Structure formats: structure tokens, C-alpha cells
Amino acid sequence: MTSEAFYNNEKWWTKNQAGEAILKVENIPISHIGTDPAQAEDMANRKVALPSNLGITDNRFGFALKYLVENTVNLIYSEHNPPLSDADRKRMDGNMPNEIQAELAYKVRPLNGVWATPPYLHNGSVPTIDDLLGDPEKRPTKFYLGSREYDPVKLGYKADPITNGFEFDTSIRGNSNRGHEFRKDFSKEKEIKGVIGPELSADDRKALIEYLKTL
Numbered sequence: 001m002t003s004e005a006f007y008n009n010e011k012w013w014t015k016n017q018a019g020e021a022i023l024k025v026e027n028i029p030i031s032h033i034g035t036d037p038a039q040a041e042d043m044a045n046r047k048v049a050l051p052s053n054l055g056i057t058d059n060r061f062g063f064a065l066k067y068l069v070e071n072t073v074n075l076i077y078s079e080h081n082p083p084l085s086d087a088d089r090k091r092m093d094g095n096m097p098n099e100i101q102a103e104l105a106y107k108v109r110p111l112n113g114v115w116a117t118p119p120y121l122h123n124g125s126v127p128t129i130d131d132l133l134g135d136p137e138k139r140p141t142k143f144y145l146g147s148r149e150y151d152p153v154k155l156g157y158k159a160d161p162i163t164n165g166f167e168f169d170t171s172i173r174g175n176s177n178r179g180h181e182f183r184k185d186f187s188k189e190k191e192i193k194g195v196i197g198p199e200l201s202a203d204d205r206k207a208l209i210e211y212l213k214t215l
């Protein structure tokens with residue numbers, strides 16, 4: 001990610017309203033990535049009770065959140081002393097519109113520093129990167145959070161039972177460790193939900209892990 005080719009490639013970059021470069025971060029539909037749908041579905045389907053003084057009429061959680069954040073920010077701006085110009089407000093908004101969304105999709109986040117952020121996937125259901133890239137059937141179905149002992153080979157914390165650790169059970173709703181799978185039956189022609197690449201050999205996995213460590 002330090003090469004000029006990356007920074008000059010239009011595929012990866014767009015511009016904000018001030019013409020500054022912004023990294024494009026794609027949302028991949030759950031129907032493709034196949035990871036646990038609960039978080040996105042709840043964001044889209046959950047309804048919230050809205051006190052009338054908020055002046056928000058859309059009671060879907062994701063959208064109510066969008067307007068609540070925007071209204072709160074605008075209130076703070078309006079109380080600012082000395083008063084803020086429109087240009088100041090835009091700058092403080094990052095020169096971007098409020099695009100909080102409730103899509104049935106998850107983001108492909110840049111993987112910089114990803115070695116340091118186990119457990120993986122949006123719901124933290126996969127303890128190490130080695131598990132994420134390896135045989136999906138071998139991903140741990142129960143593991144323990146709380147250890148600070150880092151495993152530099154698999155890239156994750158040790159997940160054996162520990163005193164006062166928290167048992168993460170992937171069979172509970174919202175905790176599924178499925179999706180983002182590399183399998184023998186991957187095909188570019190016929191999409192299989194949750195299968196995003198071909199089976200990776202132990203050497204390929206190791207090479208990818210060594211590469212990810214450098215980011």
C-alpha cells in the first residue's frame with residue numbers, strides 16, 4: 001500500500017466535495033460474503049421508539065441513527081461561538097454527506113494493522129487469521145476471549161480456556177463464524193454463497209499471513 005500505482009489507481013480512490021482523495025471502501029452483500037447476517041439485519045429491521053421532540057419520523061434503527069447523529073452535530077454547530085460558516089461546517093463534516101446506511105452488506109475494510117485486531121469478522125467470531133483463511137470446517141466453534149498472549153504464527157490471541165475468560169459460542173444467533181470461506185468448490189462462474197476464493201494451501205496461507213503482518 002505504499003506504491004504509487006495504488007495511490008494513482010481510480011479503482012481505489014474517489015474524491016470528497018473538496019476534491020480530496022477518499023479511499024473507496026466497498027460493501028459486499030451478505031448474499032455473497034455469507035457472514036453472520038444478524039448485525040446488518042437488526043440495523044435494517046429494528047424499529048425504535050422516537051420521542052416527538054426529536055423531530056425524526058423514520059423509526060427504523062439505522063435511519064433514525066443517521067438523523068439523530070446529523071441533528072446532534074448540527075445543534076452543536078449552531079451553538080458554536082463564534083458562529084461557524086457553511087464552509088466550516090462542511091470541513092468539519094469531512095466534506096462528505098452523512099451516509100449512514102442500513103444495507104444488508106458488510107464492508108471490506110483496509111487490512112492495515114489487521115494482525116493486531118483479533119478476533120476477526122464483524123462479529124469477532126474467528127479467533128485467528130489462520131482460522132479465517134484455512135479450512136472453514138475447522139474454524140473453532142467455541143473459544144475463549146480474555147488472553148493477552150498473542151500467537152504470531154496464526155495471528156490472534158491464544159483462545160484456550162482461561163480463568164475469567166469469556167466463552168465465545170458460535171452457535172448463538174449473531175455469533176456465526178461462517179462465510180468469507182476459501183474452498184475447493186469455489187468457482188468464478190457459479191457463485192456459492194459465502195465462498196469467496198479457492199482452498200489455500202498451507203504455504204499460501206503462510207505467505208498471506210507474512211504479507212498481512214507487514215501492513
Ligand code: HEM
Nearest residue numbers: 028033035106107108114117119120121122123129196208
Ligand atoms: C486472500 C484474500 C483475502 C484475505 C487475506 C482477506 C482477509 C480478510 C480479513 C483478515 C478480514 C477480517 C477483517 C476484520 O475482522 O477486521 C476480512 C474481512 C472481510 N473481507 Fe476479506 N480477505 C480476502 C479476500 C476477500 C474477498 C475476495 C472479498 C470479497 C468478496 C472479501 C471481503 C471481505 C468482507 C466483506 C469482510 C468483512 C466481513 C465481515 O466482517 O462479516 N475478502 N478479510
